[in-house]
Amino acid sequence: MRLSSRQTRAIGFGALGVLSLAVVWEGYKLLGPPEGISIGETVLLPRTTELAMPHVWDSVARAFQPASSASGELVIVAVAKAAASTLGIAGLGMLLGAVVGVLLALLMQRFLLADRAMLPWLILSQTVPLIALAPLVVAWGGKLQLGPFEWERWMSVAVIASYLAFFPVAIGTLRGLRSPEQAHLDLFRAQGAGWWKTLRYLRLPAAVPHLLAALRLGTATAIIGTVVAEVSTGARGGIGRLIVEYAQSGSSDPAKAWAPIAGAVVLGLVAAGAVALAGLMLHNYRRAEAR
Amino acid sequence: MSAVEVAGVTKVFETRTDTVRALDEVSLTVADGEFVALIGPSGCGKSTLMRLIADLDEPSEGEVRVFGMPARTARLERAYGIAFQQAGLLPWRTVRANVELPLELHGASAAARRARADELVELVGLGDFADHHPDQLSGGMQQRVAIARSLAEHPRLLLMDEPFGALDEMTRERLQGELLRIRTETGAAVVFVTHSIPEAVFLADRVVVMSPRPGRITEIVDIDRPDATADAESMRESDAFFRSVTAVREALHGGGAAAESAATHGASTRGVETR
Ligand SMILES: Nc1ncnc2c1ncn2[C@@H]1O[C@H](COP(=O)(O)OP(=O)(O)OP(=O)(O)O)[C@@H](O)[C@H]1O
Ligand SMILES: [Mg+2]
Numbered sequence: 001m002r003l004s005s006r007q008t009r010a011i012g013f014g015a016l017g018v019l020s021l022a023v024v025w026e027g028y029k030l031l032g033p034p035e036g037i038s039i040g041e042t043v044l045l046p047r048t049t050e051l052a053m054p055h056v057w058d059s060v061a062r063a064f065q066p067a068s069s070a071s072g073e074l075v076i077v078a079v080a081k082a083a084a085s086t087l088g089i090a091g092l093g094m095l096l097g098a099v100v101g102v103l104l105a106l107l108m109q110r111f112l113l114a115d116r117a118m119l120p121w122l123i124l125s126q127t128v129p130l131i132a133l134a135p136l137v138v139a140w141g142g143k144l145q146l147g148p149f150e151w152e153r154w155m156s157v158a159v160i161a162s163y164l165a166f167f168p169v170a171i172g173t174l175r176g177l178r179s180p181e182q183a184h185l186d187l188f189r190a191q192g193a194g195w196w197k198t199l200r201y202l203r204l205p206a207a208v209p210h211l212l213a214a215l216r217l218g219t220a221t222a223i224i225g226t227v228v229a230e231v232s233t234g235a236r237g238g239i240g241r242l243i244v245e246y247a248q249s250g251s252s253d254p255a256k257a258w259a260p261i262a263g264a265v266v267l268g269l270v271a272a273g274a275v276a277l278a279g280l281m282l283h284n285y286r287r288a289e290a291r
Numbered sequence: 292m293s294a295v296e297v298a299g300v301t302k303v304f305e306t307r308t309d310t311v312r313a314l315d316e317v318s319l320t321v322a323d324g325e326f327v328a329l330i331g332p333s334g335c336g337k338s339t340l341m342r343l344i345a346d347l348d349e350p351s352e353g354e355v356r357v358f359g360m361p362a363r364t365a366r367l368e369r370a371y372g373i374a375f376q377q378a379g380l381l382p383w384r385t386v387r388a389n390v391e392l393p394l395e396l397h398g399a400s401a402a403a404r405r406a407r408a409d410e411l412v413e414l415v416g417l418g419d420f421a422d423h424h425p426d427q428l429s430g431g432m433q434q435r436v437a438i439a440r441s442l443a444e445h446p447r448l449l450l451m452d453e454p455f456g457a458l459d460e461m462t463r464e465r466l467q468g469e470l471l472r473i474r475t476e477t478g479a480a481v482v483f484v485t486h487s488i489p490e491a492v493f494l495a496d497r498v499v500v501m502s503p504r505p506g507r508i509t510e511i512v513d514i515d516r517p518d519a520t521a522d523a524e525s526m527r528e529s530d531a532f533f534r535s536v537t538a539v540r541e542a543l544h545g546g547g548a549a550a551e552s553a554a555t556h557g558a559s560t561r562g563v564e565t566r
Contacts, residue, residue: 183379186347191396192367201396205383287382287426 054255062255079263086238090226093161101169109177134232153235164225165218172214176207208285219271294480295321300353313339315505328495336506371448372441378433380425387421393443411439431462500542510542
């Protein structure tokens with residue numbers, strides 16, 4: 001697949017963004033006062049000490065040193081492992097959320113009553129704070145036991161991620177399923193096409209651009225949700241856990257704490273990239289979009 | 292058997308604020324193989340009438356039959372092909388795939404679909420564009436694809452709602468010629484909505500003139516067509532053509548009651564126009 005000049009430019013701008021972030025970081029560190037800038041009690045800008053803001057290159061260098069004297073594993077390897085684990089869980093949650101979201105959208109498109117009855121609950125569901133949700137899911141999951149199957153922490157995390165991801169997918173897909181214009185619907189009716197054929201040949205293809213936009217939003221939420229849920233459920237092995245762990249060693253080893261944070265950012269980029277790739281493959285369904 | 296039989300059809304639209312009598316006791320018969328043009332001022336119910344024939348809407352009163360079947364049965368039996376004012380192509384499908392759509396919906400085999408689509412794409416002169424997408428075509432080309440699509444299943448009846456409405460005069464005249472040729476080849480009956488008097492006269496065997504509020508048929512003008520061998524150019528410049536254009540214009544401007552009174556006074560209906 002060849003990249004168009006627009007896509008190359010987008011990647012260029014992305015790289016430029018990362019670079020300018022580093023420049024701003026170092027620039028502030030150089031020029032800002034060591035005790036930070038604050039009005040009264042409120043801190044507006046952070047301290048510029050080595051403890052609060054290590055040099056970018058120090059953080060990068062730290063990433064290629066062993067995580068601790070006990071284990072020989074490099075920081076970057078530990079972060080990569082944790083990121084992979086988080087990505088897997090987020091991906092699973094995303095998949096689950098997308099399936100549920102699309103099914104809900106189909107239901108709401110098919111039955112007006114379902115739309116009326118469910119939409120308020122869907123909106124309400126997203127107002128429950130994640131912090132309140134996490135222990136509930138863990139507790140419910142803990143009660144679940146089917147023969148040899150046992151509920152584990154990471155499953156709770158996946159469920160929470162899917163709970164966050166399904167909403168944008170449901171709303172976006174519903175909009176997409178409703179996007180065909182009356183002329184197209186008339187055409188299908190004139191062909192004697194029923195609900196299923198209209199769905200298969202008209203509504204679903206027309207929903208692709210909306211679905212992609214929803215997935216962009218959904219993956220971002222799923223990743224953030226996974227990281228936060230890892231922290232609040234105390235699940236091990238993921239990048240959320242690593243962020244907390246390394247932050248605790250912050251006072252003695254400030255450069256190390258930034259590695260898992262950068263890892264989380266890269267994770268988000270990878271996920272966004274995956275959706276963009278899907279968009280490239282489905283480009284025929286996006287011809288109606290403004291270019 | 293007649294292709295279309297509209298008997299005493301009334302269509303009332305109820306909106307929140309008022310009720311619109313879009314059609315008022317309209318009756319019309321279109322014979323098998325006949326080309327009928329519907330003409331009339333905006334809002335007189337032409338599209339409504341066509342949608343009723345296509346069973347995209349249901350009449351408030353009266354009955355619509357297509358090839359002797361109730362309109363709904365006819366639609367489910369795919370008795371007609373339809374083309375709207377907007378081409379209405381699916382943007383994610385190529386020209387060929389758009390033409391194939393009706394066949395695909397009804398389970399034709401891939402090979403049969405492909406063969407028929409290639410034939411039709413050729414027929415409307417888009418052979419080189421079969422693998423293009425609609426956004427790569429001009430409006431006139433898109434319209435031709437829509438016409439090809441409406442022909443996909445060899446319909447005995449074609450319903451066309453201002454299919455050339457958005458086109459420039461030259462493309463329009465060429466497509467009119469193509470449509471006549473296709474129609475002669477297929478022998479299908481056509482119900483054709485238009486705003487253009489010359490277009491109606493050039494294409495139709497009969498021109499149905501309608502008036503608004505409430506939508507009624509005020510007059511039906513028979514067109515004496517030259518034999519099929521006459522070319523489009525000489526047809527458009529013949530005296531018969533101009534006579535028919537004048538007749539339709541007078542019917543349009545005269546309106547029902549005015550035309551009648553003018554006729555009983557033995558005066559030319561031209562007088563009505565200058566009121
Ligand atoms: N779905 C609808 N709801 C309410 N009123 C409608 C509806 N469709 C048509 N009408 C009304 O019915 C009348 C006839 O409409 P119709 O579209 O058949 O006119 P038309 O002859 O096709 O006009 P035009 O030449 O502008 O296309 C109009 O007054 C219109 O407002
Ligand atoms: Mg109309």
